[in-house]
Amino acid sequence: xxxxxxxxxxxxxxxxxxxxxxxxxxxxxxxxxxxxxxxxxxxxxxxxxxxxxxxxxxxxxxxxxxxxxxxxxxxxxxxxxxxxxxxxxxxxxxxxxxxxxxxxxxxxxxxxxxxxxxxxxxxxxxxxxxxxxxxxxxxxxxxxxxxxxxxxxxxxxxxxxxxxxxxxxxxxxxxxxxxxxxxxxxxxxxxxxxxxxxxxxxxxxxxxxxxxxxxxxxxxxxxxxxxxxxxxxxxxxxxx
Amino acid sequence: xxxxxxxxxxxxxxxxxxxxxxxxxxxxxxxxxxxxxxxxxxxxxxxxxxxxxxxxxxxxxxxxxxxxxxxxxxxxxxxxxxxxxxxxxxxxxxxxxxxxxxxxxxxxxxxx
Numbered sequence: 480x481x482x483x484x485x486x487x488x489x490x491x492x493x494x495x496x497x498x499x500x501x502x503x504x505x506x507x508x509x510x511x512x513x514x515x516x517x518x519x520x521x522x523x524x525x526x527x528x529x530x531x532x533x534x535x536x537x538x539x540x541x542x543x544x545x546x547x548x549x550x551x552x553x554x555x556x557x558x559x560x561x562x563x564x565x566x567x568x569x570x571x572x573x574x575x576x577x578x579x580x581x582x583x584x585x586x587x588x589x590x591x592x593x594x595x596x597x598x599x600x601x602x603x604x605x606x607x608x609x610x611x612x613x614x615x616x617x618x619x620x621x622x623x624x625x626x627x628x629x630x631x632x633x634x635x636x637x638x639x640x641x642x643x644x645x646x647x648x649x650x651x652x653x654x655x656x657x658x659x660x661x662x663x664x665x666x667x668x669x670x671x672x673x674x675x676x677x678x679x680x681x682x683x684x685x686x687x688x689x690x691x692x693x694x695x696x697x698x699x700x701x702x703x704x705x706x707x708x709x710x711x712x713x714x715x716x717x718x719x
Numbered sequence: 720x721x722x723x724x725x726x727x728x729x730x731x732x733x734x735x736x737x738x739x740x741x742x743x744x745x746x747x748x749x750x751x752x753x754x755x756x757x758x759x760x761x762x763x764x765x766x767x768x769x770x771x772x773x774x775x776x777x778x779x780x781x782x783x784x785x786x787x788x789x790x791x792x793x794x795x796x797x798x799x800x801x802x803x804x805x806x807x808x809x810x811x812x813x814x815x816x817x818x819x820x821x822x823x824x825x826x827x828x829x830x831x
Contacts, residue, residue, distance in 0.1 A: 498808065502808060502812065523726055531730065564741045568741050568743050569757065575745060583742070586745060645823070647823060650791050653780075653795060658808045658809075660766065660769050660773070660802070661799050661803045661811055662802055665806075676769075692772060699770075704763065
């Protein structure tokens with residue numbers, strides 16, 4: 480076992496989480512603004528961020544609520560956007576599954592794109608970390624993100640409709656997502672999965688309840704996995 | 720806009736549902752090892768969901784009544800290009816914001 484103290488690993492997590500503030504802050508600010516413009520009282524805007532704590536799902540729900548879509552469909556569609564959380568949960572289970580139940584409940588609440596992104600990279604790099612070191616690192620990554628998420632949601636809700644339209648804040652969300660995705664496209668398998676996701680999501684956009692995105696995501700994961708296997712076989716063939 | 724009660728129901732359901740999704744594997748499977756084929760698929764979860772989520776927002780932006788907008792398309796293209804080359808999230812975001820405002824400003828000045 481590598482000699483790492485939970486304290487130093489915690490601060491490593493804080494440092495790794497810090498750059499995400501530049502993504503998280505505009506994202507939550509935007510949610511506060513859009514929510515206020517839609518007429519939600521501050522209590523509901525804040526309840527969204529505290530209880531759901533998942534930007535893309537919050538935006539999806541807010542959009543559909545404004546369109547007066549049936550309640551059940553609003554819930555199912557926003558949860559569909561959040562199915563990736565189950566995938567994150569599964570991906571971190573080999574590293575954190577042996578932690579006590581209470582800790583796993585807390586980890587689950589704080590499991591977001593940013594903490595997952597940091598943890599999956601560091602846990603893979605440092606396979607000799609103990610479970611308690613991994614837990615310390617994980618909570619380190621959410622320390623900057625969580626309060627800023629709540630704080631900027633509140634600022635956005637208070638500033639609300641005073642933000643002028645020419646700022647084109649609607650496009651902050653796609654730019655944030657794209658900036659997060661692009662550096663992930665480091666292998667052929669990742670690029671094939673992303674391309675499948677885009678083409679299938681667009682081709683199936685006509686489907687109700689956001690089902691198109693769900694199907695596109697499942698197909699894209701299958702393509703990624705198959706390309707990975709194909710490349711492993713090709714490399715083995717080249718060696719022998 | 721839906722009624723306040725409806726909004727509270729949505730918030731509560733999303734809170735419980737999102738927690739259930741996050742807790743699913745961590746809570747129920749615990750320390751048992753996961754099969755290779757499942758891990759191999761999960762590696763691509765993020766690149767499988769987010770591009771499909773973002774593509775319609777770029778091609779059919781609601782702020783432009785769902786029609787293709789050159790400024791937004793250019794900003795998206797530059798964000799992606801800078802992100803691919805630099806592998807830096809912040810550099811990509813800055814490039815995208817710059818491209819969007821430069822193009823929107825240029826189009827406004829040119830009288831579009």
